[in-house]
Amino acid sequence: MTEIRQGAKSPELLRDELAIVLGKVGDLKLASRAAKLSCLYLKLKRSPLAVRLKRKASLGLAVLALACALRWARTYYENVRFDRCLLDVPSFARQVFRPAEDCSICQDVQQVEKIARIDAELFEERYAYSGRPVVITDAAADWTAMEQFSFAFLKQLYEGREADCQFFPYETEFRSLRDVFNMSAGRALLRAGTRPWYVGWSNCDETIGAILRQHYRRPYFLPDTAESEKTDWLFMGSPGYGAPMHVDDVEYPSWQAQIRGRKRWILEPPRECHYVCRRLEVTVDPGEILVLDTNKWYHQTTIVSEDISITIGAEYD
Numbered sequence: 194m195t196e197i198r199q200g201a202k203s204p205e206l207l208r209d210e211l212a213i214v215l216g217k218v219g220d221l222k223l224a225s226r227a228a229k230l231s232c233l234y235l236k237l238k239r240s241p242l243a244v245r246l247k248r249k250a251s252l253g254l255a256v257l258a259l260a261c262a263l264r265w266a267r268t269y270y271e272n273v274r275f276d277r278c279l280l281d282v283p284s285f286a287r288q289v290f291r292p293a294e295d296c297s298i299c300q301d302v303q304q305v306e307k308i309a310r311i312d313a314e315l316f317e318e319r320y321a322y323s324g325r326p327v328v329i330t331d332a333a334a335d336w337t338a339m340e341q342f343s344f345a346f347l348k349q350l351y352e353g354r355e356a357d358c359q360f361f362p363y364e365t366e367f368r369s370l371r372d373v374f375n376m377s378a379g380r381a382l383l384r385a386g387t388r389p390w391y392v393g394w395s396n397c398d399e400t401i402g403a404i405l406r407q408h409y410r411r412p413y414f415l416p417d418t419a420e421s422e423k424t425d426w427l428f429m430g431s432p433g434y435g436a437p438m439h440v441d442d443v444e445y446p447s448w449q450a451q452i453r454g455r456k457r458w459i460l461e462p463p464r465e466c467h468y469v470c471r472r473l474e475v476t477v478d479p480g481e482i483l484v485l486d487t488n489k490w491y492h493q494t495t496i497v498s499e500d501i502s503i504t505i506g507a508e509y510d
């Protein structure tokens with residue numbers, strides 16, 4: 194039988210205290226939870242209660258700590274999978290240290306061609322990985338997204354969901370997608386006298402992604418071997434607004450389908466190619482898809498239609 198020293202706490206009291214501590218640990222973030230549990234495990238090893246609870250409780254704590262560490266690793270993996278940076282390198286540093294571009298990607302490009310009925314082989318040979326921007330005019334016109342996608346449709350899709358992904362507020366006061374979908378109905382409908390707005394975001398909610406994909410198809414011109422990334426990018430907003438001139442730091446080129454409204458793109462070659470390449474301009478109409486390597490071409494957009502612009506796109510490898 195275990196001896197209980199004079200003045201020492203009874204096993205029942207210690208067990209109750211342990212339950213309180215475990216409850217507090219439950220409220221902590223995962224990484225600190227794992228650390229706290231390991232400390233508790235080490236302390237317990239030396240306490241009198243350990244004699245009675247050692248096998249059960251301390252083993253349980255070790256298992257809990259391991260489970261927390263595994264959950265943390267999974268969150269880390271998902272962050273990486275959805276391209277969310279854990280360490281944000283300032284954009285000026287990325288620009289300064291980006292390797293010089295080979296100007297062959299733009300030196301004989303005089304304009305952004307608009308083409309239709311291109312087969313995947315020819316697309317691969319001429320455009321897919323050459324850095325040459327192109328608009329495919331017949332790729333999205335028959336998608337149901339053309340009728341379905343609207344502010345109201347997207348609002349209802351995101352209602353009550355934690356869409357904690359990359360969000361670009363541009364010049365708005367919005368801090369998250371939730372703020373966007375909480376704006377007044379008049380502002381969302383771009384009524385006169387309301388503040389214009391333009392935002393962009395990446396979707397990393399798999400359920401929402403699956404619904405979005407019911408309304409569009411993998412663009413028919415992509416090479417058979419190309420994988421279209423699961424992360425959709427959406428941009429939406431008012432006439433006269435858009436994204437300022439910038440270059441991206443993503444992995445692959447992308448396709449961008451104009452679902453509603455018209456958007457003018459201004460493309461500038463990489464800085465080191467300014468003397469050999471020209472600045473390009475193209476307006477993308479509803480149903481058309483722009484294919485662009487946004488890592489190489491600096492780009493700026495402006496909505497030039499009277500109504501709302503909505504685009505959806507993704508990277509492809």
Ligand SMILES: O=C(O)CCC(=O)C(=O)O
Nearest residue numbers: 428435436441487494504
């Ligand atoms: O569609 C837009 O307005 C901006 C798109 C953009 O900046 C991008 O895809 O990197």
